[in-house]
Amino acid sequence: MPTPTTMQAAFIRETGGVVHIEIGELPVPRPGPTDALVRMEASEVNHVDLFVRSGAFPTPTPFPFVIGRDLVGTVVEAGSGAAGFAVGDRVWCNSLGHDGRQGAFAEYAVVSAERLYPLPPKVAPLDAAAVLHGAATAHIGLVREAGLAAGDTLLATGGRAVVMAGLQGAAPALPVGAMYTREVSLHGFAISNASVSDLARAAGTINRLLAAGRLKGRIGATFSLTEAAEAHDAMAAGKVRGRVVVRSP
Secondary structure, three states, X not given: OOOOOEEEEEEEOOOOOHHHOEEEEEEOOOOOOOEEEEEEEEEEEOXXXXXXXXXXXXXXXXXXXXXXXXXXXXXXXXXXXXXXXXXXXXXXXXXXXXXXXXXXOEOEEEEEHHHOEEOOOOOOHHHHHOOHHHHHHHHHHHHHHOOOOOOOOOOOXXXXXXXXXXXXXXXXXXOHHHHHHOOOOOOOXXXXXXXXXXXXXXXXXXXXXXXXXXXXXXXXXXXXXXXXHHHHHHHHHOOOOOEEEEEOO
């Protein structure tokens, strides 16, 4: 079946509120020699999606800019240099929609092969989409930042840990005195700034856990691609218990 020339997408022409999200037709992007064109089957909304859409997270957004970070789908075209990928492969990516890369909320998305990973057999697209962002964030925090390795034991005692995610406007008070006397180290990171190698290492662990059935997310709400604005509203309201996932139209 030939790839169409246009596709349905959720995009913005300027950063700002949810009202700027449009649903409409855009040209199907063309993959380069080291890219794959992926037909989207599932995605997810994370807080960082809200930050990019609103402009709170400064990053290049060439307009019209397709929103969405995570992608699960099937390869429909593969460049000659997209090693390891072929038409029909089920795949995923969790680093679109940032730093000038068009996002996942479209029927088709171009993904660089170095940011694309195979989806283990028998894993449902929505189930995968629900864990990709959170699991990669946890991996980078625990492995790269905390230095945990296989066989290590993580002990959480009565100490106080403050975790601040994103740009929520919160200003938590850090126990500086207690941190100083105990020689506590403070690490901070944003998955959006993770290197390709960091993401690939996290992807290896994610795929092993998905294949073994040990990585599962709780889906709290499911929206269609055409309901992208409603999905963003649901995430912003903070009333959904579980992940907010988006399926293809």
